[in-house]
Amino acid sequence: MHSVGNAAETAAVRSVLLELLGDVDAIAERFVVALTQVVPYSDGAVERARLLADGVNTYERVLRRLVGMPVPERFVDLSRGLGRHRAQLDVPLAAVTTGTRLHFRIVWEELAERLPPDALVAMVTLPVQLWQAVEEHSTDVQIGYHEAATALAFERDRDRRRAVEAFLDSDGEDGDLLARAAGVLGAGTGDDVFVAFVPGRARNALTAPAARAAGAHLHEWRGGTVVLAHRPRGTWPVDAGASGRPVVPAVLRVVPCGVGPLAHGLSRVPRALRVAQQVAGALPASATAPARLAGTAVAVAASALGGLRGDLARDVLHELLVLAPPERDRLLETVDAYAETGSVAAAAERTFCHRNTVLNRLRRVAECTGLDVTVPAQSSVLLLALTAWRWQDG
Numbered sequence: 063m064h065s066v067g068n069a070a071e072t073a074a075v076r077s078v079l080l081e082l083l084g085d086v087d088a089i090a091e092r093f094v095v096a097l098t099q100v101v102p103y104s105d106g107a108v109e110r111a112r113l114l115a116d117g118v119n120t121y122e123r124v125l126r127r128l129v130g131m132p133v134p135e136r137f138v139d140l141s142r143g144l145g146r147h148r149a150q151l152d153v154p155l156a157a158v159t160t161g162t163r164l165h166f167r168i169v170w171e172e173l174a175e176r177l178p179p180d181a182l183v184a185m186v187t188l189p190v191q192l193w194q195a196v197e198e199h200s201t202d203v204q205i206g207y208h209e210a211a212t213a214l215a216f217e218r219d220r221d222r223r224r225a226v227e228a229f230l231d232s233d234g235e236d237g238d239l240l241a242r243a244a245g246v247l248g249a250g251t252g253d254d255v256f257v258a259f260v261p262g263r264a265r266n267a268l269t270a271p272a273a274r275a276a277g278a279h280l281h282e283w284r285g286g287t288v289v290l291a292h293r294p295r296g297t298w299p300v301d302a303g304a305s306g307r308p309v310v311p312a313v314l315r316v317v318p319c320g321v322g323p324l325a326h327g328l329s330r331v332p333r334a335l336r337v338a339q340q341v342a343g344a345l346p347a348s349a350t351a352p353a354r355l356a357g358t359a360v361a362v363a364a365s366a367l368g369g370l371r372g373d374l375a376r377d378v379l380h381e382l383l384v385l386a387p388p389e390r391d392r393l394l395e396t397v398d399a400y401a402e403t404g405s406v407a408a409a410a411e412r413t414f415c416h417r418n419t420v421l422n423r424l425r426r427v428a429e430c431t432g433l434d435v436t437v438p439a440q441s442s443v444l445l446l447a448l449t450a451w452r453w454q455d456g
Contacts, residue, residue, distance in 0.1 A: 075185050078176045083125040090117030093168050116144045127195035141199050145206025162200040222246045226281050234329035253292040255331050257322040259338040260287040267317040276313040310352050318349035364449040371450035378447035381430040396423040
C-alpha cells in the first residue's frame with residue numbers, strides 16, 4: 063500500500079485493512095442490504111445468496127489490492143463471471159454499474175468507522191487507491207457482461223431468424239410457427255403483408271438500415287433476401303389506376319426483385335413468397351426494378367419448364383435459329399417490337415423500318431416456326447419458346 067502519512071498512520075490503516083479482509087462476510091452483508099434497495103435487485107432479480115457470494119469475492123479482491131497482497135487470477139474470473147451472470151439475468155448494465163460503484167462507499171464507510179479521523183485524512187492517496195481497486199473489479203465485470211450480452215444477442219437473433227425461416231418454409235397453417243413469426247415481426251396475424259424476394263446477385267442494391275428505417279424486415283432465405291412489411295388489414299396503399307396493386311415501398315423501387323401478391327393475413331405470406339421467388343428467378347440480369355408475376359408470366363413459365371426448355375426451343379425455333387445471325391436478329395427484333403406493342407405501325411417505328419417490312423418479317427417468322435405472332439393463341443407459344451431459348455442462351 064502506497065500512501066502519504068507517517069509510519070504510525072500507515073501501520074494503522076494497514077491493520078484496519080487486514081481486519082476488514084478477515085471480516086468480508088459482514089461487509090458483504092452490509093453491501094447486500096444497500097444493494098437490495100436498488101431496482102431491480104429490490105425486486106429479487108438476483109438471489110440474495112448469489113449477491114452475498116459475489117460481495118465476499120469482490121471485497122477480498124479489493125482489500126487484497128489495497129494491502130498490497132497478491133490478487134490471484136481467479137478473482138478476475140470471478141468478477142467477469144459476475145458480469146456474465148447479470149447479463150444472463152437481463153439485469154441492466156446501469157444497475158450492475160451502480161452495484162460495483164457501491165463497493166467504494168461501503169469500504170470507505172468501514173474505514174471511517176474503524177480509523178481515527180486524523181489517520182484517515184492523513185492518508186491522502188487512499189481514496190485514489192480504493193477507487194482504482196474498485197475500478198479494476200468494475201472493468202472486469204463489464205467485460206464479462208458485454209461478452210455474455212453479445213453471445214445472448216447472437217443467440218436470440220439466431221432464434222428469431224430460425225423462427226421466421228421455419229415459418230417461411232411452412233404452408234402458413236401451423237399455429238405455433240405463425241404465432242412465433244408474428245412475435246418476431248411485431249405483426250398481427252390478420253395484417254396485410256407486402257412480400258418481396260431479392261435474389262442474391264441484387265443484395266447490394268438493398269441496405270438493411272434503409273429497410274429498417276422504412277419499417278421493413280429483412281431475412282436471409284434460400285440464397286436471397288426476403289423483404290416483409292406489414293400494416294393493419296385494408297390500410298396498405300395501392301397504385302392509382304385500374305390495377306389497384308399494392309404500392310412497392312420506396313426502399314425497393316430501384317431494387318431488382320420479385321414481388322408477390324399482397325398477403326391478406328400472415329398465414330398467406332409463405333404462398334406469396336413462393337410467387338415472389340419465382341418472379342425473381344425469372345428476372346433478366348439487366349433488371350433494375352421490382353417485377354410482379356403479371357409482367358413476368360412468360361419468363362416464369364419458361365423457368366418452370368426446367369429441362370423441357372431446350373426441347374421447346376428446338377421444336378419451335380429450329381428453322382429460325384439456323385438462319386444467318388444478321389437475318390435472325392432482325393426477325394427476332396421485329397417479333398419483340400410487335401409483341402410489346404401489338405401494332406405493326408408501332409413496331410415499324412421501333413425498328414426504324416416501313417410497316418410492309420414488319421409484315422414481311424413477321425410472315426418470314428411464321429414460315430420458319432409455323433406460328434403467327436399476330437394470332438394470340440400462337441403468339442403465346444412462340445413467345446414462350448423464345449423466352450426458353452434466351453434463358454438457356456443467356
